[in-house]
Amino acid sequence: MRHSAIEYVEAKHLRKELADFRTGDSVRVHWKVKEGEKERVQAFEGVVIRKKKGNNRASFTVRKVSFGVGVERIFPLHSPRYEKIEILSRGSVNRNRLFYLRNLKGKASRVDVQEDVTPASAEGKKAPKA
Secondary structure (H helix, E strand, O other), X not given: OHXXXXXXXXXXXXXXXXXXXXXXXXXXXXXXXXXXXXXXXXXXXXXXXXXXXXXXXXXXXXXXXXXXXXXXXXXXXXXXXXXEXXXXXXXXXXXXOOHHHHHOOHHHHOOOEOOOOOHHHHHOXXXXXO
């Protein structure tokens, strides 16, 4: 009884429209910032280095380098404080946690971009001869 009551309350606060992104993707999070009486939207752009699961407690960490200093920010996945999450590029990684990026500098800290095969590009290729 108690367990289902908690699930019911938590289910009311889950976001319906979630962006489908993974670890290694470059994203832009549009976060609502409140300054005094005014509220504005500020973008935070970087690479997702971690995604943590768990219903309404799910979160993800985005890392960027700003003026030579690495900045990481943890965002709750189901928070009403962000407007949207834009996926800029898909990363090709073999790990779920990319904490090794913290120790890399310059071009070495970039994540490989995943190449998507589209039907239009597949039409231009010739079929192999049998």
